[in-house]
Structure formats: structure tokens, C-alpha cells
Amino acid sequence: AQSVTQPDIHITVSEGASLELRCNYSYGATPYLFWYVQSPGQGLQLLLKYFSGDTLVQGIKGFEAEFKRSQSSFNLRKPSVHWSDAAEYFCAVTTGGGNKLTFGTGTQLKVEL
């Protein structure tokens, strides 16, 4: 069965600092990978996705993620964090033939001013 691990439950960074959120997946076939963000009391907003092609994908709000097949990872990065980025971030994986998304447990990001 496919699974997603987000090893960091909480991360605190200073505004303007760089950010990397880790995501590791376990799946035998080629995965479709997603990052979603959830602000308090809100639903999930899609940041970016990887289906195929260039392994470095750009998303909204200045985020990017890199697919590394050898490491089974899809880490999310942002070069300079803004206070408004404070939220919970979810990595998710599915196969190409279906859309049964499997989510990680999320990483709560706190931004210090």
C-alpha cells in the first residue's frame, strides 16, 4: 500500500529565512505527487503537483518542489518565507490510474517575525 511520511510535525522559521519541508513516499509505481496548504479553519489549497517531466516543479506563492526518485522524496522549498505562509502543509501521493489520494500527517509551519 502507498504511504506518505512527513517526518517534521512542527517547524519554526524566521521571516525571510529559507524553508524546506520534507516528504517521503512509499509506492512501487510512478507516483503522482502533490503539496497542499491549509490555513486555520480552511480547506486545502493546491500549491503544486508533479505528474511527469521536469523533476523541479514550480507552484503558487513562490513554492517549489523537487521529485527525487532515488530518495523517494518530494520536498517542498521556499527561498524566503513570509509571515502569511504560517499554515499546515500536506504532502499527498496517488497513482496515475486512480485518484485515491494518500496524505501525510502534515507539517505545521510557524513563522517568527
Add this chain to the structure above:
Amino acid sequence: ETGVTQTPRHLVMGMTNKKSLKCEQHLGHNAMYWYKQSAKKPLELMFVYNFKEQTENNSVPSRFSPECPNSSHLFLHLHTLQPEDSALYLCASSQDYTDTQYFGPGTRLTVL
């Protein structure tokens, strides 16, 4: 309205009540989903509908009853719930069963 909307946003109900959650998508999508988000647990897929037909029931208790009258609307009928059913219920839609899912804001359900 744009995107995926859910009503109500908050709901408090007793264990003997019957209530319904509503989801509407304005994206022209054909697949719709219900998820449950509990504290400290990953999102759990509950039901999937594709072209109004249920294609996935992830071993959800029968006290949760979904209904999809058309591709734009999805309901979750609730009856005799338990306190552990308190959670954020999220609806999502996608163009088809293999496409990216877009989420609504959720309904925060509290069962007393």
C-alpha cells in the same frame, strides 16, 4: 460562487439528530469526494463519486450516507453519530477520476 463550496461551515449536533452536509462545485468537474480530517490523523478518504456513481466507499460506517444527485452536488447525510465522529469534513472535486482534486473549506462538525 466559485470553486468548491460547503455548507454549513459549522455544525453542532446531538447523537440522536439527523443532519446533512452539502457540497457544491462550480468547476464543471465530474468526480466528487468526501474526506474526514481528525486531529493528529491523516486525511481519510470516505467516498468517491464519478459521474454521479459511487466508486469508492472506504469502509465508512452506515451512519454516514452519501448522496450525489448530479455532478455538481454532493451530500453527506448524518444520523446517530458518535462523539468520535467530530471532525472537519472536507469535500473535493476533480475533472475526472484521475485528475487533481480541489477542496472546499470544510464543515466543522461537533457531536455532543
